Each structure stands twice: as structure tokens, then as C-alpha cells.
Amino acid sequence: MDKGNIILLNGVSSSGKSTLSKELTKILPNYYHLSIDDFDIVIERMEDRENDRLIPVPTEYFFHRTIAMFSDKGVNLIVDQILHDSFTTEDCYKTLKDYPVLFVGVQCPIEELERREMQRGDRRIGQGKQQLEYVHKSEVYDIVVDTYKDSLEHCAKNIAQLIQTQELPQKWAVNCFVPEI
Numbered sequence: 285m286d287k288g289n290i291i292l293l294n295g296v297s298s299s300g301k302s303t304l305s306k307e308l309t310k311i312l313p314n315y316y317h318l319s320i321d322d323f324d325i326v327i328e329r330m331e332d333r334e335n336d337r338l339i340p341v342p343t344e345y346f347f348h349r350t351i352a353m354f355s356d357k358g359v360n361l362i363v364d365q366i367l368h369d370s371f372t373t374e375d376c377y378k379t380l381k382d383y384p385v386l387f388v389g390v391q392c393p394i395e396e397l398e399r400r401e402m403q404r405g406d407r408r409i410g411q412g413k414q415q416l417e418y419v420h421k422s423e424v425y426d427i428v429v430d431t432y433k434d435s436l437e438h439c440a441k442n443i444a445q446l447i448q449t450q451e452l453p454q455k456w457a458v459n460c461f462v463p464e465i
């Protein structure tokens with residue numbers, strides 16, 4: 285059985301990953317959206333944070349392996365997350381390096397990130413800007429989209445076009461942004 289394709293959207297908070305993922309599922313009906321946010325909700329329910337009863341494993345550990353399991357079963361996924369530190373980045377690459385990944389950088393100017401943060405009300409103002417100290421510094425993407433400069437439809441169409449017109453290599457041909465692997 286062929287592995288399912290993985291469209292991996294990486295961008296800071298409020299860059300528009302979830303919104304873009306939903307748009308992509310409209311154009312690519314044989315793809316399913318899996319978000320790190322869903323995992324955060326599950327883990328939060330399992331933990332008893334008031335009494336400091338916590339799961340001592342980063343959420344991303346479970347997230348990356350779940351992505352691999354879906355792909356192993358031939359399911360195509362659109363996943364959105366933030367490769368925000370070296371653990372997350374290394375774990376993502378190590379877990380998915382033998383999988384067909386289309387790596388997408390989701391960009392948005394800082395002023396617009398802050399406008400969205402204010403509008404949302406459930407994110408700290410400046411969160412996205414702070415994450416930019418790590419995110420998009422060394423990744424080599426297959427495609428980069430800007431959710432401010434371009435319309436949602438345009439960003440989604442460009443990504444969909446890539447995945448529909450080229451066969452993804454069965455191994456993630458990332459230009460190793462994790463040098464020690």
C-alpha cells in the first residue's frame with residue numbers, strides 16, 4: 285500500500301494555517317485535516333493541571349507519530365503545526381523523514397499577525413512575532429505562501445496544484461534543517 289501524502293503547513297500562531305487547511309480540504313476532498321490544536325485539546329482533557337498531574341511527554345511526540353500512522357494506512361493528510369523549537373523540529377523530521385511530505389511555509393507580516401491576535405482575543409499579542417525568532421529561520425520549503433499578500437483561495441490553489449501535478453518522493457527530501465541527523 286502506498287503511503288498517504290502529508291501536506292505539512294508550518295507557520296507561527298495566527299499566520300492562518302488552520303483557515304488555509306480548511307480551504308485546502310475543499311479543493312482536495314481526498315485529504316483530511318489534522319491539527320496540533322486537536323491534540324492539545326485531548327491532552328488538556330486528560331491532564332489535571334490544577335493539581336499538576338501532567339503527561340510528561342510533549343504533545344508533538346504523539347502528533348508526529350499519529351501523522352505517520354495515518355500515512356502508513358494510505359490516508360492523505362493536511363497537517364498544521366508550529367515547528368517552534370529544536371525538539372519539535374527534530375522530532376518531526378526524524379519521525380517523518382521516510383514519508384512523502386510537501387513542506388509548506390505559511391507566512392504573514394507581523395503587523396497583520398498582531399491585528400489577528402487582537403481580533404481573536406484568545407492569543408497573546410506578540411505571540412506570533414516571538415515565535416518568528418525560531419520559525420522560518422532555517423527551513424527549506426517546497427512552497428511558501430503569504431496569507432496576507434495573497435487571497436486564501438490563491439494560496440490553497442498553488443499548494444493544491446503542486447500536489448496534483450507532481451508525485452511526491454516517498455522520502456521527505458528536506459534539505460536537512462536538522463544537521464546532526
Ligand SMILES: Nc1ncnc2c1ncn2[C@@H]1O[C@H](COP(=O)(O)OP(=O)(O)OP(=O)(O)O)[C@@H](O)[C@H]1O
Pocket residue numbers: 295296297298299300301302303304321364366400403404407431432435436
Ligand atoms: N487569509 C486571512 N485573511 C484574514 N484573516 C485571516 C486569514 N487567515 C486567517 N485569518 C484569521 O486569523 C485568525 C487566525 O487564523 P488561524 O486559526 O487559521 O491561524 P493559525 O495559524 O492556525 O493559528 P494558531 O496556530 O494560533 O492556531 C483567525 O481569526 C482567522 O479568521
